[in-house]
Amino acid sequence: MIPTPHIGVAEKGVIAETILLPGDPLRAKFIADNYLEDPVQFNAVRNMLGYTGAYKGKKISVMGTGMGIPSIGIYSYELIHFYGVKNLIRVGSCGSFQEDVKVRDIIIGMAASTNSDYASQFDLPGTFAPAASWTLLKKAVDVAEQKGIAVKVGNILSSDIFYDDNQDSWKKWARMGVMAVEMEAAALYLNAARAGVNALCILTVSDSLVSHELVSAEERQNTFTQMMEIALELA
Ligand code: HPA
DSSP states (O other): OOSOSSOOOOSTTSSOSEEEEOSSHHHHHHHHHHHOEEEEEEEOGGGOOEEEEEETTEEEEEEOOOSSHHHHHHHHHHHHHHHOOOEEEEEEEEEEOSTTSOTTOEEEEEEEEESOOGGGGGOOSSOOOOBOOHHHHHHHHHHHHHHTOOOEEEEEEEOSOSSOSSTTTHHHHHTTTOOEEESSHHHHHHHHHHHTOEEEEEEEEEEETTTOOBOOTTTHHHHHHHHHHHHHTTO
């Protein structure tokens, strides 16, 4: 069934087996323009821009996912099941839950806890732990070490709610050691697990629920560059 309802690509092979997934489609364009060799745009349906190019000679794609679990759930499903994508790497931002997780830090989501009901579709007789691909996680950590980029690896929260009516609910996740909150990784990890493909979520800390510190868009650029240096090596 290609093109799919949300990705306007009629042939397999146009999208690389490895794809970087920022939330913002304009971020996908920025990555294509600044990091990829010979990028070609493959999608503009709903302005969810997607590109395929190369990095150090290796074919790689980048596409926006939109915000939230339903949105990344749709795009990752179509990429995996209809376009044969095997390695899906989310590159995003998150809000810190911990004193020692500072704005501008880079975080890798070893697991993604969630308050979403997304996993109920799999009808499991218990609680599934959405986890990163060990292969991608190990490679990302190795690359970061080689490049001298500090990363923190651990549990993150994929929340369905940005503006929570209970402003203290995050503290319950924090006391379980969850490092930070974003809104997509759990669906990505669940879809990848169900399909037997690889997923990873790399994040920069853009704000802190502990200190209320906030990084401006311009300031984000430096840590963004470091995050991209790690992600691109996974091609
Ligand atoms: N909450 C949810 N998602 C986020 C946040 C946040 O504070 N910061 C960046 N992504």
